[in-house]
Amino acid sequence: MNELPATQSLRCKLNLLLTKEQEEAVRRTALAYRNALNHASTVAFVGGKISQDMKLQRLVYQDLREWFGLPAQMACNVPRQVAAAYKTLWERAKSGAAHKAKG
DSSP states (O other): OOOOOOOOOOOOOOOOOOOHHHHHHHHHHHHHHHHHHHHHHHHHHHTTSOOOHHHHHHHHHHHHHHTSOOOHHHHHHHHHHHHHHHHHHHHHHHHHHHHHHHO
16 A cells, blocks of 8 residues: 655744835735735636636736736736635535535
8 A cells, every 4th residue: 555655844933134125015015915816816706706726817917917016926826826715615615515415
């Protein structure tokens, strides 16, 4: 029998020592990313709760770059993260419906 190797997670908490300018840049980037997530989520919801990341990326990529000023990597991560969230919600809804049907 083939056994899969155990996986291990490691979390680190960092305390960044930033200048005021760097702190403001990080704050602006985080705000832009959050707003981009909200925009992509709205597009996904209006589009029928899209859970396919490439489909969602085609719909929002240009907006994320132009409206929110995100760099390319972040603009690719946003639709992936939103699509994954919708996929998880769909799976939970299906699972809940199956449990309800069983009683």
